[in-house]
Amino acid sequence: MKNATIRLILILALLLAAGIIATQVYWVKKAYDLEEKEFSLNVNTSLRNVALKIWELKKIQPLVYNVVDQVEPDYFIVQINDHVDADVLGHFLSMEFERRNVITDFEYGMYDCMSDSLMNYHYIHMSGSNEPFTPVMNFPSLARENYYFGVFFPHRKNYIASQLSIWILSSLVLLCVLIFLGYVVFVILKQKRLSEVQKDFVNNMTHEFKTPLATIQLSAEVLKNPDIVQKPQRLLNYATIIDNAASQLALQVERVLQMAHAEKGEIQLRHQPIVWQELINEAVKGFEHMLLKKNAALHLHLPEAAVESTGDKLHLKNAVSNLIDNALKYAADNPIIDIHLKANNKQIRIDVTDNGIGIDKDHQRMLFRRFYRVPTGNIHDVKGFGLGLNYVKIIVKAHGGSVVCNSKPGKGSTFSLIFPKK
Known part of the structure; x- marks a missing residue:
């Protein structure tokens, strides 16, 4: 309809x-x-x-x-x-x-x-x-x-x-019926919205999987050629391509599984000592290839003294990686990303700032909803499931922290992860 x-x-x-x-x-x-x-x-x-x-x-x-x-x-x-x-x-x-x-x-x-x-x-x-x-x-x-x-x-x-008890009673019954019908309409509209979100998610997931699968299929066709054995370097290149595409598929599948566990409250945090400078450097290292490909500049502003706390290193690293990934996805030409790490006696704060397209204020309050993606009109050049920021919020909240967005259209965005100092 x-x-x-x-x-x-x-x-x-x-x-x-x-x-x-x-x-x-x-x-x-x-x-x-x-x-x-x-x-x-x-x-x-x-x-x-x-x-x-x-x-x-x-x-x-x-x-x-x-x-x-x-x-x-x-x-x-x-x-x-x-x-x-x-x-x-x-x-x-x-x-x-x-x-x-x-x-x-x-x-x-x-x-x-x-x-x-x-x-x-x-x-x-x-x-x-x-x-x-x-x-x-x-x-x-x-x-x-x-x-x-x-x-x-x-x-x-x-x-x-x-003396109007019957009239008052009938009015209350009528009001209850109208409230119930209103609730039914609300549920129907909510289900319709969820159906549309599910449809968008399936479409996005199909596009996300289509590219690496096509790459794997094409590389496999090349590897079927018996002459490829005579060219070890070419064989190694296509094997590397298949490995990278498979890793990309595995990463996307892992994201979906993480969100499924997060929705059910089944995320198990493994608390361990963390040095935030090391965690941020490891997260950035995973984007070296993409930074070169997009001609992006990433600047780290980390204090010399070690900033330490406890938490699940894997999930926190994934949260920071999601913010860097978004900064690259929605960046303009020649992206510039600044990561600031600040700490005091009360809290630890990580700010990821980009010079991208920015986000309108009307959309900022819905950014962290599951499957929500900021509308970009008829342009669909940015891939994703709409799960990243929701995952970030769940992980940060599970560590007792909060995530804040500060953005203006055309002037970039700053996402801040704020954790209590424990």
Whole structure:
């Protein structure tokens, strides 16, 4: 499937998910509004019934107009035209709210015409809790000429939200489904990327093996000629060519095997005393032929005093060799490579600097990923598996160190291996 098609599918999936979430939010809000209206209706009806009971108790003619006034969403007042005992009022309120299934705590107070103030504050725990009463609402005095009482619901929002449990549950289920689908898409894209990386790796490996195999095959054809025995020098040259090509193949195979072991955490480090000057010189010695072939200059900046530590000499030498190999691969004409060895009481640092093409900052953070290679457009003149720097990072990390890249496009790169001094 093409990348453009995948991007289109992802955009459509995101739009669909956003639409589903927006629709769910809309209906949850509608459900909340309906519950809020039902709450207000039930409270109004309950308070009207309480007023009727008080008038019946006081033998007062019921008022014909609506005596319930909703001052705020959670504050109601009821005009009753007479004083009523606070305990009786609390009993009537609790009974009517329970009948209408308004099971939430409330606070009420009576307005006294004589003192022109609200008094006799009481708090009713409809949930059955016996927590001590703490005033919540500072009941305001309203412009009313007769007796009235006020009822305040401090937990109105929580009560209404509790009535939406099925909506909240369905929203959570929907959110979980969307998260799961998002994870599935992420896994599919990751598998696709790994498939592409695997394809690139196979292609790179094929090209890496193709050249030495072709060289071996060609040399073997020459050696089949019986007359070659009569020319010992020529025989020796082709045998050397075959040996070099076979060594190159063995090196590539060894790199792949090392990465396979590194991925499984099976690299066994053989710690031994190391003199870093000797290790770096041995690593450089393996590139003498390539340095001459590319007309490259390699400068060593090593301190006179021996820099010693412990570690796996073979793997550390391979790590340094990988950096030198990369410096030669991505170098411009007439490569110049500088290797600095620095040490103090805390750490040992090896800097490999080149004058190559450099690396863009966007690619530097992905350099040490397995199989990752910096894109070079349509130019494919640099061979490799994309394993070298990942191997370097694994080995350096296994020794308790770190690897750092400092590079700018067109101005070369510096790779630094930093180890703690032990």
